[in-house]
Amino acid sequence: MTATLIPPVHAAADKPAHRDSNVLRWLGAYTASMVGDNVYYLALSWAAVQAGTPSQAGLVMAVSAVPRALLMLGGGVVADRFGPRRVVIGSDAVRCAAVLAVAALLFAASPGLWLLALLAVLFGTVDAVFMPAVGALPARVTGRDQLARVQGMRGLAIRFANVVGAPLGGLGVALGGAAAAFGLAGLLIAVSVPLLISVRMRDLPTDGEGGLPSDGEGDLPTDGQGDGKASGAADREADGKAGAAADREADRKAGGEAGPRSMGAAPDAAPRATPWQDLRDGLRYIRGHRVLAPLLVAIALGDLGFVGPLNVGLTLLAEQRGWGASGMGWVLSGFGTGAGVAALLLTVRGRLPHAGRLAAVAILAGSVAIGALAHAPSLAAAVGTALLVGLLAGLSGALCGALLQTQADPAYLGRVSSVAGIVSLGFAPLSMPLSAAAIGWWGTGPVFVTSAAVCGLGGVVVLCSGPLRRAQLPR
Structure with missing residues (x-):
């Protein structure tokens, strides 16, 4: 029987996520941590x-x-083996301690670049386990029918952190230099720790396969999609029969009805999987899943086609058109506003029908808008196009994230989130130097159109995959 230190959240008590105090505590912790990251x-x-x-x-x-x-990838295994809540709390505690330590050293002396490089390496190492755990945590906090709304709330938190974090960091630097800014970042990250400790986890049974132990938070059952396991209803019924009597009966049957064990015999224990086996098991799960596998390909193509133009490409475009830094700021604000509206829409509605088809349409329309951005005749037209890009990209990103959350077996969510993170943080940034070099050779127009075509391929992948195209968000 799973023991929990904090009372679990039961499915029957589900509330709309934006009215659930438990979800709001999680959102407050996430927002504080993200603002601290920006600072x-x-x-x-x-x-x-x-x-x-x-x-x-x-x-x-x-x-x-x-x-x-x-x-x-290893961070995803850690999140699934030990529970995302523990991993997020531990990661935030380590990040907070490291940043505050550097702030103290900078107040006392000027240690130089080596200390900053060490902090950056430590932060990146902790992020490797923090990010997959963050992706796996919402499924432990609320029901599947609320995960799409939570994805929208998370998007709003990210937009808020991006808008507020930079001014706060600048204020810290203005008042006390880098040391004060580091201190402010550490305090903001510290705020998330008690909030996360107060968040109640859902009482969900362990999967029983793959060597993932119960962590006191309630590891999650499979949903029976794409992995060859029994249906979700059968899994829940089987999990509900846990207990000593059922275990003994299963043991007698496994032994050919040989009767009870001899007194003093140690109970048979299944060998626990190694972390490497858990990683391979997670990758096999993703590869064999009829929705997740094409969804991650679509996310990868979208990020590869989107990151370059909207970072390096936009800077070079603003320089060529004479918009200046202020003009580029207006274009970026248009993009941010559109993405915020998309996140707000999902937060308010909680569910959009025909999620797979809608995501494909948004990806394809957004790719056309990306290609059109390089041909905008004026700054005002570029801002309007960027607003459309942000709205469509934000909508497709939110829908893809919600489908990822709701389609994945929660026991694998850490590993699924780690693969999605590798795509977004590992592969997609490679497009930035390529985009800069290509613009130097061919100009902004052809490069933006090519990037738009790569992004649009993500929508084609969604349309060509029947299970993903027909995927719906839970009611």
Whole structure:
């Protein structure tokens, strides 16, 4: 029997996520942590520029991406084996302690770039387990029918953190330099820890396969999709029969009705899977899932086609058109506003019909808007196009994220989230230097159109996959 330190959340007590105090505590913790992250990155870049050359500062900023990309898959295994709540709390505690320690050292002395590089490596290493656990946590907090709404709420939190984090970091730097900004980031991350401790986890049975132990949070059952296991109803019925008597009966049957064990005999224990076996099991699960496998391919194509143009490409486009930094800021604000509206729509509605088809249409329409952005005749037209890009990309991203949350067996969500994170944080950034080089050779127009075509392939993948195209969000 699973023992919990905090009373579990039961399915019968589900409320709309935006009215559920338990979900709101999780959202508050997530928002505080994300705002702290934004303040931390601004403080790190400022401190690195002050301590070294621009190229050295760029190296310090980039060094955290290496451990994050290399260790992300292992982080998904850690989240699934030990429970996402424990991993998120532990990760935030480590990140908070590291940032506050650096703040204290910067107040006392000027240790140089080596300390900032060490902090960046540590932050990236912890992020490798933090991010998959964050992706797996919502399924432990609310019911499947609320996960789409939670995805919208999470999107709003990210937009809020992006808008608020940079000014807060700048205020910290203005008042006390990089040390004050690091201290502020550490305090914001620290706020998330007690909030997460107060969040109640759902009382969900263990899967019983794959070697994942019960963690006191209630590991989750399979949903029976794409992995060859029994149906969800049969799984829940079988899980409900747990107990000593049922175990003894199963043992007698497995032994050919040989009767009870001899007194003092140790109970048979299934060998526990190693982390490597859990990783392979997770990758097999994703590869064999009729919805998740094409969904992750679509996400990868969308990110590859989207990240380059909306980062390096937009900067070069603004320079060529003479819009300046303020004009680029307006275009970025249009994109952010559109993405925020999409997140708000999913938060309010909670569920959009025909999610698979709608995601495909949004991806295809968004890719057309990306291609059109490079041909906008004026700044006002570019801002309007960026607003449309943000709305469509935000809608497709939110729907893909919600489908990922609701289609994945929650016992595998850490590993599924880690694969999605590898795609977004490992592969997609590679498009930025490629986009910059290609624009230097061929100009912004052809590169934006090519990137739009890559992004549109994601929508084609969704339409060509019957199970994904027909996928619905739970009611």
